Amino acid sequence: MKNLSYLLFGLCLIDKSNLDFSLFTFHFSLKTSSLFTLFPYLCTNFQHKDMKEIVLSGIRPTGNLHLGNYYGAVQNFVKMQEDYNCYYFIADWHSLTTHPKPEDIQQSARTILAEYLACGIDPEKSTIYIQSDVPETIELYLYLNMNCYLGELERVTTFKEKARKQPNNVNAGLLTYPTLMAADILQHRAAKVPVGKDQEQNMEMARKCARRFNNIYGVEFFPEPQNFYFGDHAIKIPGLDGSGKMGKSEGNCIYLYEDAKSIEKKVKRAVTDSGPTEPNQEKPEVIQNLFTLMEIASSKETYDYFNEKWNDMSIRYGDMKKQLAEDIVKTLTPIRERILEYKSNQELLDKVAKMGAEKARESSAATLREVRKIIGFKVY
Numbered sequence: 001m002k003n004l005s006y007l008l009f010g011l012c013l014i015d016k017s018n019l020d021f022s023l024f025t026f027h028f029s030l031k032t033s034s035l036f037t038l039f040p041y042l043c044t045n046f047q048h049k050d051m052k053e054i055v056l057s058g059i060r061p062t063g064n065l066h067l068g069n070y071y072g073a074v075q076n077f078v079k080m081q082e083d084y085n086c087y088y089f090i091a092d093w094h095s096l097t098t099h100p101k102p103e104d105i106q107q108s109a110r111t112i113l114a115e116y117l118a119c120g121i122d123p124e125k126s127t128i129y130i131q132s133d134v135p136e137t138i139e140l141y142l143y144l145n146m147n148c149y150l151g152e153l154e155r156v157t158t159f160k161e162k163a164r165k166q167p168n169n170v171n172a173g174l175l176t177y178p179t180l181m182a183a184d185i186l187q188h189r190a191a192k193v194p195v196g197k198d199q200e201q202n203m204e205m206a207r208k209c210a211r212r213f214n215n216i217y218g219v220e221f222f223p224e225p226q227n228f229y230f231g232d233h234a235i236k237i238p239g240l241d242g243s244g245k246m247g248k249s250e251g252n253c254i255y256l257y258e259d260a261k262s263i264e265k266k267v268k269r270a271v272t273d274s275g276p277t278e279p280n281q282e283k284p285e286v287i288q289n290l291f292t293l294m295e296i297a298s299s300k301e302t303y304d305y306f307n308e309k310w311n312d313m314s315i316r317y318g319d320m321k322k323q324l325a326e327d328i329v330k331t332l333t334p335i336r337e338r339i340l341e342y343k344s345n346q347e348l349l350d351k352v353a354k355m356g357a358e359k360a361r362e363s364s365a366a367t368l369r370e371v372r373k374i375i376g377f378k379v380y
Ligand code: ADP
Pocket: 058, 059, 060, 062, 068, 069, 070, 071, 072, 073, 194, 195, 196, 197, 198, 199, 235, 236, 237, 238, 245, 246, 247, 248, 249
């Protein structure tokens, strides 16, 4: 009984969010036995106090990671793991829209897993998991689909683009891609989502899903997830073929696993023009692309040096490309070495995936229990 009154007293103190002080008091006023009783509660509240914001992001296992993925997404994943509670996953269900072969499914996910680790995502700091290992996602996907409308899904640019690219396979999974993405995010009640610029419309749908669910059921349950990027705008890594973005399906990528020779060759082949015709001239797109890449991959001094050379018309594209290739190789060489190491260690990859799946399922199941309650279903 005495223990119980200590507990109640403790809860009052904790609720007044004076946790440090209350713990201090407990330490000196409670018998050891009652401290044991309270231990689990105190632990959860301790976590609560320093609770970090939740971050989530994922990439489809549709090929190897490239420089666009790295600078647009994965580099931010790595930076964020220090200050946030991060979930990074491999979106293998999302890749089903293009009907991959069954024998490739698991290996493709393992490839991205090895590349995530090689880039510096740390399974001790972040939860790294494979989407299809967390079946709770699908239940939320179903609920969210009930609140999304055909018209708005059809208007999503990525849907329109993909429908154009694969006119004989405009499946319902393609249409509801943004709701599956919303389920990925909302199942962990993530607040921040580091993704590249091309995902902005999908993110808008995720926010709509959160808002609608909250409005329909009169709750404040899901936070509205925000796109996250360091700096003041999302970056877009251009391709080296003159226009547009670097992307797997554009066939213009520098992959993280590539060696120096192959990188040098690709950068050397980058499209350029015949050079500036007057000082301080605005850069045409092909040249701007080269500078954009240099701004991200090289040092500020290097960028400024070549920018000045452009402005005073003394630029030699050959020199610029050589320097750019060198700087990319410097970044990618250690990553490439680690990719090779991780890829040859299937046991480790399996262990990381298992550990991540357990942590992700725990978080997801907790959300789903609440969601079921809110919607009116039985809770198991
Ligand atoms: P791809 O376009 O090559 O198929 P994904 O669509 O799988 O790449 O993208 C995975 C992540 O990498 C997303 O967050 C996306 O925004 C980011 N990303 C992909 N390409 C680029 C790029 N060229 N510049 C910036 N970010 C990119």
